[in-house]
Ligand code: FES
């Protein structure tokens with residue numbers, strides 16, 4: 622008795638890599654025990670913090686593109702302290718740095734700032750990522766308010782904008798308190814037209830084990846901006862688009878334009 626012979630692989634296995642904030646980063650040679658948190662911080666992305674290193678505090682939260690139920694992709698918050706970075710081979714990650722910049726804050730970052738949702742700031746990037754995952758949740762705000770004794774109320778722990786506070790249940794803050802953080806969550810509008818992370822959810826999520834894109838296909842700038850002259854950008858000014866993509870680009874193809882792992886776009890709207 623013995624095991625049957627293992628057939629040889631028909632094609633080479635690509636080197637591991639992960640897309641972080643739109644940039645493809647190789648993972649070759651990374652020790653197997655390296656967490657995504659340590660790896661990200663070692664690359665200078667120090668927004669994600671280590672609070673507990675055991676999945677309790679949420680300070681290390683980042684966004685990962687995962688298959689959705691109502692949309693092909695859903696941005697999902699993940700505790701980077703719990704995940705070996707090699708487990709993210711072929712995946713797409715967005716950190717707090719990838720959501721916005723000081724000059725062009727993401728709506729979640731802006732609401733946290735103006736409503737006093739951050740003091741020492743240690744928990745803030747993690748809160749921002751968890752809040753962004755709920756911000757982009759497909760169907761948020763679709764549910765009709767509950768009519769209770771002649772008044773229109775919203776379900777417990779759910780804001781008038783449909784924001785479900787359970788999305789923040791894995792994040793702890795020791796100094797701000799949760800009221801201003803809740804205020805920030807409840808102040809969020811729907812993602813603006815042309816928000817590319819929202820539109821990204823219409824394209825398929827990376828499949829586990831799918832060959833990762835090559836570093837040469839990485840977009841040169843981040844956060845993503847829409848350079849569309851037809852529908853217009855909704856977030857600040859546009860940096861120069863990647864080489865070969867300088868035409869006006871409609872909001873429909875833009876997410877794929879910025880996310881080369883989903884393939885080069887076939888754009889019906891470029892002008
Ligand atoms: S450091 Fe990851 S959950 Fe606390």
Ligand code: FES
Nearest residue numbers: 740741744794795
């Ligand atoms: S702002 Fe200090 S821990 Fe939350």
